[in-house]
Amino acid sequence: MIYSDNTYDITNNIATYARRDFKSVFDTTSNKWYMLNNLDNYEEYGIYGDSFDTYYIGKLVIVNDHEYEWDGDEWDDLGEYIEQVVAVYRDAQHTGIIKFNENTSQVTSIEATFKMMGATSGDSFLIGSGTSDNADWRVFQTGATGSSFYYDCGSGRYNGSMSGIYDTIRHMRFDGAPMRIYDYDNEQYLYTGSYIRPSSTTNIITFGGQNNGTIGRPNYGYLYDIVFYSDNNGQNAVAHYIPYIQNETVGMYDTINDVFVPATGTMGAENGSIRPKDYTAKAAPTISTLWASTIYRNSAHLTTLMRNDAEIIKIDYMSDDILKKGEAPLPIDYLCFEANTSGSTIALSNTNISPNIEYSRDKNNWTTWNYSALTLQNVGDKIYMRGSNPNGIG
Numbered sequence: 001m002i003y004s005d006n007t008y009d010i011t012n013n014i015a016t017y018a019r020r021d022f023k024s025v026f027d028t029t030s031n032k033w034y035m036l037n038n039l040d041n042y043e044e045y046g047i048y049g050d051s052f053d054t055y056y057i058g059k060l061v062i063v064n065d066h067e068y069e070w071d072g073d074e075w076d077d078l079g080e081y082i083e084q085v086v087a088v089y090r091d092a093q094h095t096g097i098i099k100f101n102e103n104t105s106q107v108t109s110i111e112a113t114f115k116m117m118g119a120t121s122g123d124s125f126l127i128g129s130g131t132s133d134n135a136d137w138r139v140f141q142t143g144a145t146g147s148s149f150y151y152d153c154g155s156g157r158y159n160g161s162m163s164g165i166y167d168t169i170r171h172m173r174f175d176g177a178p179m180r181i182y183d184y185d186n187e188q189y190l191y192t193g194s195y196i197r198p199s200s201t202t203n204i205i206t207f208g209g210q211n212n213g214t215i216g217r218p219n220y221g222y223l224y225d226i227v228f229y230s231d232n233n234g235q236n237a238v239a240h241y242i243p244y245i246q247n248e249t250v251g252m253y254d255t256i257n258d259v260f261v262p263a264t265g266t267m268g269a270e271n272g273s274i275r276p277k278d279y280t281a282k283a284a285p286t287i288s289t290l291w292a293s294t295i296y297r298n299s300a301h302l303t304t305l306m307r308n309d310a311e312i313i314k315i316d317y318m319s320d321d322i323l324k325k326g327e328a329p330l331p332i333d334y335l336c337f338e339a340n341t342s343g344s345t346i347a348l349s350n351t352n353i354s355p356n357i358e359y360s361r362d363k364n365n366w367t368t369w370n371y372s373a374l375t376l377q378n379v380g381d382k383i384y385m386r387g388s389n390p391n392g393i394g
Contacts, residue, residue, distance in 0.1 A: 008022055008023075008026060008285065009022040009024075009025045010025070010028060010285065011025055011026075011027055012027070012028045012029050013027070013029060014030065014032075014034050014042055017042065020036065023035060024036075024045075025042055026284060026285055032044055032045065033045035033046075033284075035057075035058075035059075036056060037054045037055055037056045037059070038054065038055055038056070039053075039054050041054070043059075055070040055075075056070065057070060060078075061075075065080055066080055067079065067080075084271065085243040085244060085270065085271060086224060086243060086271065087115075087223060087224045087243055087269070087270040088207070088222070088223050088250055088251070088252060088263070088269055088270075089221065089222040089267070089268040089269075089270060090208045090220060090221060090267065090268065091117075091220050091268060093266070093268070094266045094267055094268035095265055095266060096208065096250075096263040096266045096267035097206050097208045097263065097264045097265060097267075098206060098207040098208065098223075098251060098252055098262075098263050098264070098267065099205075099206050099209075099261070099264060100204070100205045100207070100226075100228070100239070100241065100252075101239065101254070101257075101261060102205050102228045102238065102239055103129070103200065103202070103203050103204050103205060104129055104197055104198050104200055104203035104205065105199050105200055105203075106228070107205065107229065107230065107238065108229060108230055109175045109176060109177075109229040109231060109233070109234055110127060110173065110176075110205070110226065110227070110228055111172070111174075111184075111227040111229070111234055112126060112127070112171075112172060112173075112174075112225065112226045112227075113169065113171045113223075113224040113225040113226075114126050114169070114170060114221060114223050114224065115168060115169045115170070115221060115222040115224075116141045116149075116166060116167070116220075117166070117167050117222075126139040126140060126207065126221060127205060127207065128140070128205075128207075128209050129198075129203040129204060129205045129206065133157075134154065134155045135200075135203070136152050136198065136203075137152065137176060137198060137203065137205070138150070138151070139152075139174055149161065149166075151174060151181055151191070153174075153176055153179035153193070153195045153196070153197050154176075154197055156193050156195025158191045158193065160190070160191070170183075171183075171185055172184060172185075172190075173234050175232045176197030176232070177196050178192070178194050178196060178232070179191075179192075179195040179196070179197070180192045180193070180232075207223050207226070207252075208221075224243065225240075225242055225243075226240075226241045226252070227239070227240045227241075228240075237256060238256065239257060240256050241253065241255075241261070242255060243269060243270075245269060246260045246262070249262045249263070250262070250267040250268070250269045251267070334360075334363065334386050335384065335385040336382055336384050337376070337383045338376075338380065338381070338382045339376035339377075339378065339379055339380060340379065342376075342377060342379055343375060343376070343377065344375070344376040345373045345374065345375050345376070346373065346374045346376070347371070347373040347374070348371040349371075355387060355388065356368075356387045356388045357369045357371075357385055357386070358385070358386050358387055359374065359383055359384065359385050360383070360386075361381075361382065361383055361384070369385075369387075
């Protein structure tokens with residue numbers, strides 16, 4: 001059997017799917033991809049295994065705290081697989097605050113990886129400091145569905161749409177001298193202003209609160225990483241905090257200054273791998289009408305399968321060859337008679353064999369031949385023949 005990496009099949013029941021000539025199969029019932037493994041079985045795509053007994057190319061397994069990936073010939077050791085906290089979060093049950101060791105006199109720019117989520121009773125504060133609207137440095141959203149996204153910088157305020165930000169992991173930098181928002185995901189500035197953040201030792205920077213951490217807002221959101229800079233371009237980092245648990249206390253650890261900052265109150269923690277490999281991005285195929293057409297080539301039966309009413313993805317010969325997507329099938333040949341003289345005739349003497357033969361003068365319109373004489377009126381006229389005659393023509 002010849003496999004094609006450029007093709008896949010679709011089934012509505014992977015448990016009863018019998019074919020083995022596709023590496024990838026999409027099951028519409030479970031809405032999942034399956035990959036053909038070395039045991040000639042289809043294995044759910046992207047699930048971590050716990051042994052070397054079964055694999056496909058790209059398969060990941062975890063053995064003795066190490067993660068391995070099958071490359072087709074051998075298992076590659078990708079390194080130690082460690083579960084740790086990947087995010088701290090606040091919700092209705094976790095209303096704590098993290099007060100960082102930095103204040104607005106030390107920090108000019110803040111970079112964060114975060115996810116803001118709506119709260120029915122208030123705002124979602126990513127960064128909070130200051131005690132009033134004109135002397136603050138805050139990043140927050142308002143409304144249960146995240147209708148507005150705010151960045152306050154001194155007496156300046158950016159109020160934009162939460163489209164593409166709400167309930168999505170984003171990576172941004174908030175500059176304070178002057179006021180700017182840089183989007184790392186799209187590599188562009190979303191906003192540039194002239195306002196300057198307040199520079200005061202009393203303006204403590206927090207996650208999940210405002211008024212220097214004295215007030216915890218009804219904040220729903222996740223913080224994955226936060227970096228504080230002494231410049232306005234994200235170059236000179238003075239602190240870099242990652243989620244951490246120390247002595248069963250949730251907080252964040254500063255990797256630059258080797259300092260753990262515990263949360264004040266209850267803070268949630270989300271676990272994950274320090275080297276996660278995301279297989280969830282393999283999207284389901286676009287499925288429309290599937291239809292098959294049948295053609296003939298030298299008595300070999302060919303099946304041409306189309307997807308989305310246009311794209312040829314498989315041509316299945318009786319020899320089980322599979323053409324890759326984009327390859328054209330071999331041309332179809334017919335028995336052809338061409339007149340060398342005007343009035344040439346073609347006839348068949350049937351001796352009780354009665355073969356099934358069709359003829360055509362243009363290879364588009366076919367007529368069943370009753371074996372009577374066919375006339376070619378002009379020099380160069382042609383007649384094409386096709387049919388099934390296993391016992392020969394007599």
